[in-house]
Amino acid sequence: MGQNGSARAGGDAAAALLRAAIIGAGPSGFYAAAQLLAVAEPEFAVDLFDRLPTPYGLVRAGVAPDHPKIKSVTRAYDKTARHPRFRFFGHVELGTDITREDLLERYHVVLYAVGTATDKRLGIPGEDLRGSHAATEFVAWYNGHPDHTGLEFDLRASHAVVVGNGNVAMDVARMLALAPTELEATDVADHALEALRASGVRDITLLGRRGPAQVAFTNPELLEMGELERADLEVAGGELDDLSAAWLADQDRTAHRNVEILQEYARRPRSGKPITVRFRFLASPVELLGDEEGRVRGVRIERNAIAAREDGTLAARGTGTFEELPAQLVFRSIGYRGVPLPGIPFDADRGLIRNAGGRVCGEAGGVGDVYPGEYVTGWIKRGPSGVIGTNKKDSQDTIGRILEDAGAGRLNAPSRDDVEELVAERAEHAVTWMGWEAIDAVERAAGEPNGRPRVKLAAWEALRDAARTRA
Numbered sequence: 197m198g199q200n201g202s203a204r205a206g207g208d209a210a211a212a213l214l215r216a217a218i219i220g221a222g223p224s225g226f227y228a229a230a231q232l233l234a235v236a237e238p239e240f241a242v243d244l245f246d247r248l249p250t251p252y253g254l255v256r257a258g259v260a261p262d263h264p265k266i267k268s269v270t271r272a273y274d275k276t277a278r279h280p281r282f283r284f285f286g287h288v289e290l291g292t293d294i295t296r297e298d299l300l301e302r303y304h305v306v307l308y309a310v311g312t313a314t315d316k317r318l319g320i321p322g323e324d325l326r327g328s329h330a331a332t333e334f335v336a337w338y339n340g341h342p343d344h345t346g347l348e349f350d351l352r353a354s355h356a357v358v359v360g361n362g363n364v365a366m367d368v369a370r371m372l373a374l375a376p377t378e379l380e381a382t383d384v385a386d387h388a389l390e391a392l393r394a395s396g397v398r399d400i401t402l403l404g405r406r407g408p409a410q411v412a413f414t415n416p417e418l419l420e421m422g423e424l425e426r427a428d429l430e431v432a433g434g435e436l437d438d439l440s441a442a443w444l445a446d447q448d449r450t451a452h453r454n455v456e457i458l459q460e461y462a463r464r465p466r467s468g469k470p471i472t473v474r475f476r477f478l479a480s481p482v483e484l485l486g487d488e489e490g491r492v493r494g495v496r497i498e499r500n501a502i503a504a505r506e507d508g509t510l511a512a513r514g515t516g517t518f519e520e521l522p523a524q525l526v527f528r529s530i531g532y533r534g535v536p537l538p539g540i541p542f543d544a545d546r547g548l549i550r551n552a553g554g555r556v557c558g559e560a561g562g563v564g565d566v567y568p569g570e571y572v573t574g575w576i577k578r579g580p581s582g583v584i585g586t587n588k589k590d591s592q593d594t595i596g597r598i599l600e601d602a603g604a605g606r607l608n609a610p611s612r613d614d615v616e617e618l619v620a621e622r623a624e625h626a627v628t629w630m631g632w633e634a635i636d637a638v639e640r641a642a643g644e645p646n647g648r649p650r651v652k653l654a655a656w657e658a659l660r661d662a663a664r665t666r667a
């Protein structure tokens with residue numbers, strides 16, 4: 197039976213229907229599902245699995261709470277979920293509840309869209325001191341990801357350093373700087389709202405190893421920093437060196453505009469706001485310094501200069517000049533990284549599932565080394581970069597490979613079709629789309645009295661209980 201009330205076709209029709217399992221209900225998984233369901237010949241039925249009881253991946257657990265418009269993209273995903281040939285199996289984890297082999301026994305197509313769950317490390321002394329955190333964890337904590345609810349961030353700190361010059365680093369800095377009144381109307385997790393209300397952080401440094409021409413920010417996000425209610429901005433080391441000035445001439449509009457915005461910030465007088473957000477360029481952390489109790493007390497940085505590599509790209513080179521920044525909180529925000537799954541080829545250098553244009557493949561790569569019927573899309577295919585929409589095109593490319601293989605008879609040949617039985621046996625807490633709708637209703641109702649979009653359920657048991665309110 198389909199979850200949307202329609203019976204799954206039986207007899208000849210069922211034989212003609214190709215079954216696809218998509219693992220990961222983030223943007224890439226949902227775009228792939230919609231694209232497969234739109235194919236007229238051959239027809240696909242799609243089962244979307246996620247280890248969380250909730251769908252949407254980083255749209256729920258990554259996108260900042262004060263960016264509600266961006267989250268409205270989920271309306272398109274909900275439309276996909278209403279398709280009669282779609283089923284959702286939430287709270288079912290590949291690698292623990294079910295295996296790759298289970299899937300290959302039951303599906304013609306297995307598509308991994310699991311994202312990149314962990315962080316890249318700096319690899320410097322002191323990184324494990326108390327008060328040193330991965331941005332991935334902080335982001336998941338303030339967004340109510342149930343794996344991270346129990347984390348503690350000591351926000352009594354006065355000085356925070358965020359390492360990295362990408363949009364995630366900027367999200368982290370902005371979340372630390374937002375006024376409680378700006379956060380109260382959002383879906384930030386309640387435990388985070390409480391901690392951020394009491395925060396003592398007054399000085400936030402965004403540390404970039406290269407210069408303003410090389411930041412990975414997007415313009416609207418950088419402009420938003422200039423409108424913070426509680427924070428004045430400072431820019432340190434923002435002058436363009438000769439190499440960057442020449443290099444910038446060949447860059448896109450975003451890079452030019454970023455430089456203009458940062459130059460305008462550098463000229464702005466302070467206006468007496470209680471918090472300072474500082475853009476500090478051309479500096480790399482080389483050590484986190486600890487106090488006698490094992491807590492971070494500062495960051496030792498090395499000043500950098502821009503140098504050209506042989507291929508013309510620009511790198512940060514240490515100058516041998518060091519200084520110390522005070523900091524009781526340090527967030528490394530230098531990118532995400534994929535986690536290997538049992539039995540699925542993993543490129544450890546790049547931190548993603550080994551693939552050739554979306555077809556899972558072995559180390560040799562190429563046509564002869566492809567795993568039939570196994571595909572990959574999204575961040576775990578190409579690495580952790582790109583906005584939500586980037587995943588649409590990425591999934592289209594993978595679906596193109598699937599259709600080529602379907603036409604050439606190169607898909608997997610499953611031997612059984614007892615998925616509901618498998619899930620019932622292995623994952624007794626599995627959540628259907630109706631279960632997610634029940635969670636959604638509970639969260640929205642809890643938010644309504646205070647004008648919030650929702651109050652997120654951030655504990656596993658609370659999510660399971662809410663899912664059960666509509667069987």
Ligand SMILES: Cc1cc2nc3c(=O)[nH]c(=O)nc-3n(C[C@H](O)[C@H](O)[C@H](O)COP(=O)(O)OP(=O)(O)OC[C@H]3O[C@@H](n4cnc5c(N)ncnc54)[C@H](O)[C@@H]3O)c2cc1C
Nearest residue numbers: 220222223224246247253254258290310311574575583584
């Ligand atoms: C902090 C942050 C903020 C962002 N903000 C924005 C923004 O404002 N605007 C924008 O356009 N883009 C934003 N992005 C980028 C955007 O979120 C990504 O491009 C997009 O989410 C990647 O989609 P994905 O489906 O590949 O991965 P994900 O969104 O990570 O989805 C992967 C899914 O797979 C599931 N999963 C993982 N392992 C398993 C397993 N073993 N079994 C079953 N399920 C599993 C996970 O639970 C998750 O639901 C942001 C990214 C981050 C990190």
Ligand SMILES: NC(=O)c1ccc[n+]([C@@H]2O[C@H](COP(=O)([O-])OP(=O)(O)OC[C@H]3O[C@@H](n4cnc5c(N)ncnc54)[C@H](OP(=O)(O)O)[C@@H]3O)[C@@H](O)[C@H]2O)c1
Nearest residue numbers: 360361362363364365405406412529530531580581582583
């Ligand atoms: N609002 C939004 O649209 C939004 C919000 C969040 C995220 N996103 C998207 O999600 C993707 C991931 O974002 P992200 O911020 O995690 O990654 P990112 O954009 O790749 O930025 C990573 C940053 O870390 C720096 N870095 C890497 N290694 C470093 C090291 N060892 N020491 C110091 N700095 C180092 C990089 O500098 P170098 O350039 O010198 O390598 C870069 O500034 C991006 O595409 C982003 O646009 C979008």
